[in-house]
Every structure is written in C-alpha cells, then in structure tokens.
Amino acid sequence: MTDWFRDDVHSAVASLDERAFQYGDGLFETIAIRGGKPRLWHYHLDRLDRGCECLGMAMPDHEQLRLSLQKVLAQSSAASDSCIVKIIVSSGTGHRGYGRKHISDPSIWFGVSHATPLPKSNYRDGVDTQICKTRLATGSATAGLKTLNRLEQVLARSELIEQNLFEGLTMDASGIIICGTMSNVFFVIKNRISTPALDQCGVEGVMRRHVIATLEKHDIGVSDATVEWQDLASVDEVFITNSQFGILPLRSCGEISWSVGATTRNVMECVSACGVPECRL
Amino acid sequence: MTDWFRDDVHSAVASLDERAFQYGDGLFETIAIRGGKPRLWHYHLDRLDRGCECLGMAMPDHEQLRLSLQKVLAQSSAASDSCIVKIIVSSGTGHRGYGRKHISDPSIWFGVSHATPLPKSNYRDGVDTQICKTRLATGSATAGLKTLNRLEQVLARSELIEQNLFEGLTMDASGIIICGTMSNVFFVIKNRISTPALDQCGVEGVMRRHVIATLEKHDIGVSDATVEWQDLASVDEVFITNSQFGILPLRSCGEISWSVGATTRNVMECVSACGVPECRL
Numbered sequence: 375m376t377d378w379f380r381d382d383v384h385s386a387v388a389s390l391d392e393r394a395f396q397y398g399d400g401l402f403e404t405i406a407i408r409g410g411k412p413r414l415w416h417y418h419l420d421r422l423d424r425g426c427e428c429l430g431m432a433m434p435d436h437e438q439l440r441l442s443l444q445k446v447l448a449q450s451s452a453a454s455d456s457c458i459v460k461i462i463v464s465s466g467t468g469h470r471g472y473g474r475k476h477i478s479d480p481s482i483w484f485g486v487s488h489a490t491p492l493p494k495s496n497y498r499d500g501v502d503t504q505i506c507k508t509r510l511a512t513g514s515a516t517a518g519l520k521t522l523n524r525l526e527q528v529l530a531r532s533e534l535i536e537q538n539l540f541e542g543l544t545m546d547a548s549g550i551i552i553c554g555t556m557s558n559v560f561f562v563i564k565n566r567i568s569t570p571a572l573d574q575c576g577v578e579g580v581m582r583r584h585v586i587a588t589l590e591k592h593d594i595g596v597s598d599a600t601v602e603w604q605d606l607a608s609v610d611e612v613f614i615t616n617s618q619f620g621i622l623p624l625r626s627c628g629e630i631s632w633s634v635g636a637t638t639r640n641v642m643e644c645v646s647a648c649g650v651p652e653c654r655l
Numbered sequence: 656m657t658d659w660f661r662d663d664v665h666s667a668v669a670s671l672d673e674r675a676f677q678y679g680d681g682l683f684e685t686i687a688i689r690g691g692k693p694r695l696w697h698y699h700l701d702r703l704d705r706g707c708e709c710l711g712m713a714m715p716d717h718e719q720l721r722l723s724l725q726k727v728l729a730q731s732s733a734a735s736d737s738c739i740v741k742i743i744v745s746s747g748t749g750h751r752g753y754g755r756k757h758i759s760d761p762s763i764w765f766g767v768s769h770a771t772p773l774p775k776s777n778y779r780d781g782v783d784t785q786i787c788k789t790r791l792a793t794g795s796a797t798a799g800l801k802t803l804n805r806l807e808q809v810l811a812r813s814e815l816i817e818q819n820l821f822e823g824l825t826m827d828a829s830g831i832i833i834c835g836t837m838s839n840v841f842f843v844i845k846n847r848i849s850t851p852a853l854d855q856c857g858v859e860g861v862m863r864r865h866v867i868a869t870l871e872k873h874d875i876g877v878s879d880a881t882v883e884w885q886d887l888a889s890v891d892e893v894f895i896t897n898s899q900f901g902i903l904p905l906r907s908c909g910e911i912s913w914s915v916g917a918t919t920r921n922v923m924e925c926v927s928a929c930g931v932p933e934c935r936l
Contacts, residue, residue, distance in 0.1 A: 376751075378671045387668035388676060390659045390764060395669060396743075397805035398679030429806070430813055462677075465809075470657075470768075472805060472836055473812035483671060487751075511792035511856065513828030515810055523804035524678035524753060525710070528746075529796055531754035532711055547794030555753055575792065 382445035394464035398522035401425040417580035431477040500625030501540035506530040510575035531555040558582035562611035568599035581615040611635035663726035675745035679803035698861035712758040731767040781906030782821035791856035812836040839863035843892035849880035862896040892916035
C-alpha cells in the first residue's frame, strides 16, 4: 500500500478534473530513501527541472520540496530508513481541454511505500529477461523524461507478468534496444561500456546517470550504444540500472545467456562504494 | 465545470492509486449528445473496444454502458439536449508497478459538461491554424487510439494558447502532417479527397470515420494522404473533423490561405444530412 500526501498533508484522492488523470499531464520521480535520506536527490531534482521545462510548468522550489519530503517521512506509517517515495507533479485542474498556459504552481503529491530488497542472488548470478514485443515510438517530444504518459512501459512490462522474468528489454521501431521497462541497460563489448542514447524515446534513469558519473571519476568512459536485438548474442556482458536496486547483471535474454563478467563486477564495486551498497557482491 | 460520475453515481474524486492517474493507463471518449442521445455511439464503442483490446482490458458491456449513460444524463445538472459526455475507462487500482494482468473489470467514469456551439462564421469562412512545433512520435504502440497518454496533444495545443488560432496541425518526425491537436485533417487535391493514415501515430476520430463512411455512400473515395508541410501551399482545400463540431474548413495555416472550396462545401452538405446538422451552411 502507498501512503499518499498532497504536499505534506495526508490525502488519498485527487479530483477527476486533475490533468494528471485526464491526459497524464505531469511528471513523477521514484526515489530510494536510504538511511532515512533521499538517494541521488540532485539527479531526481535535475530530471524534474528538465521535465517541468519541457511541459511548461514552473519547477517546484527545491528547498520547499526537500522540506515537504522531510515532513512526509516524519508522518508516514510506511516510512522507514529504507523505503520508496514517489513524487507526482501534475499541471493541476485549472485548464479544460488539451491546451493550457504555463503552470506557475503545479500540484504535488508524495506517496510513501515499503522497499523490498532483492535477494543477494540477483546481484551475484544476474537476472532473466526477454525482448518485449511492445516497441517504443521514436521522436518523442518527451524522450528521456519521466512523464505520467507511461503506456509503453505498462504494455511492455505486462508482457512479463505471466512469466518468471525480472525485466524486459524494449526496442524502438527500427529494432535498436533502448532500455528496460523499468531500468536502463548497459552493454560491455570488448571491455568497452556503452548505453543507448535516449534522445528519441525511453527514460533517462537517475541510476544510469550515477553510473556514468561514477565511472567517469574512475576514467572509464561510457559511449552511445546502437545494439539491435540480433547483435545481443555477440555482446559480452549486459547489466541494468534502476534507482531502487542499483545495478543488476543480466543472466539471460530469451535464448541468450551470459555469466556475470569482470567488467560488470567492477562497475558494481565502484558504484557500491559511491552510495549504492546494494551492489556490493 | 464537469459533473463527474463513477458508473452512474456522483463522484468528484479518484484514488491516487488509480492507474489512470499514475501512468495514463486507460482510454477515453468524448461524445456529443444531440437531441438527448449520444451521436456516433457505435463508432465510440468500436474505438473503445479496440483500445481495450490493445491495452489488455475487458471491454465494458455495451448495453451496461448505454444504460449508465442514460442514468447519468437523467441525473446531471450539466446535461441538456445538446451537451458533452466524456467516458474514462481506467485499468483500476489493483496492480502496483507498470505491469499488470488482463483487466477483467475496468473502472468507468462519466463526465457531463455543457456544449458551446461554434459561431456559424467558422463553418462559412473557415478557421485559422498553424503548424505546431511539437511532433508526434512514430511507431506508437497505441497509434489511432484515444488513450489517456495525451502529452503530445497537450504540448501541441498549448502552443496555440497565446495566439488567436482555432487549431494546430501536427506532423510526425519526418514532417508529414498527421492530424490536428483535437481534430483529424482532410485534404482536397485536384478534386480528390485524402486523409493521413493513423497507423504510426495520431488519433482516429469518430467524425473522421463518419465522414469517410458518408462519402463512401455517395461513391466518393478517400485515399491515404502523405502531405508534408512544404506541400501544404499546393493543396486546394483543407478541412478538419471532430466529434463535437463536425467539419470545419481551414481558412489559413500560417502564411498559407484558402477560400472555402466546392468540394469541402459538398462534404459538409453530405455529412450535415447524415446526423451532423452543425455543418449545414
């Protein structure tokens, strides 16, 4: 169960006129609370900033957002040292029809829920995946952003429900692998690390960004990947990233299987030392 | 103001756990009530059917939907002989995370609001438009459907807010004109009528379908259009369609202007005789 707040006041419902409900007109962030504090907070704020700019909304004041989050965590029965907070920013109820003016004061909700740590074996042995049938549309006006328009992820992830798979990889219309349904993907090819560009579709995860920044500090570059599903068998190692679980190696994708390689283990070690202890092997 | 009902019971709010709110995981229809009855009801039901199939939801029972609509219209203070009913079908609150099973019993809301007829001059003289900067992503898994993921339309239509324009035309990434922000578009080129295919992006409007079916009865074919914005100046006539207003000629798009042509007038006459009297000149 998620414990919901409007700003820092308990509230379980929203108006049906809310544009988040009508059009998905808004943004969200799913933040890992660790040691009672929001992890990668500055990256979440930065993505929210960029989302607000793209959607024509004033960015909620950073300090106000931090204070509200503190109050919410202090009040919520679902809060703990290690939990999940979802922030939803909606353009509100003031404008009927698709069009609206710049939103100077968006509506903000906080949802607190329990975090369930993954079994250590997922980190050690990797997880199983498949290629999803659902493709991501290319040339999205909101590519890279975490908007409330998430039907592609809903459809792709729903493909996995009947199967015992941890994640699915999604491709664009041309067959290039872009990301997971709830994660970003990194490839290791001949010891070089790459990840798909997200300027046409997909979501730019905060953990993806943290991994790239952490590797940069170790002078390890990450290049743009253009890996089609047919190429996947010749990729040496694959790992996925997500704000909650950090990094997980891929053990399989359909018929293809991998063992957890040295580069992935090295990346997990680096990132575990940089605020993501889940990844420690 | 919209007067909201959950099924046929007054209700102004929805749970924050509602997947329509979280992910835009649902569909909607905006129905013109004329003479107290829903216009083009069978086309609305058909699009809803196709949407439910695509999203993995059981289609609400047609007869039950009609009965609920009747009860809503009988109860609502916003209802009149000529009004608007919005039906929202959401996948509900039962599943957390993107993935979910097939939804056997989706949640349904009805919103009733007043209809404001357009001035007769809009039909007679045409309306002014522009080409929107916001492009539609191609290869959408929900192309043609009226899902609750409508950020492209929100962004495109918001471009018009500061200007005195009736509508904006949206293009795909390659510059092909696909539809209006709240309408479909038809072109007349050398007396032949065409309209963009909607298999990659855009929404297939019920009035678009009604126009095509009505013209078919008159042995007038409508072909697929591939009109780029650069070609627009050489198009003889342009008109747009929408469930509420029926058909409107375009008077201008940016620098290009048209007078209302004989073919458009003929189409408006045919369709006005087929249940859409708004179009009578």
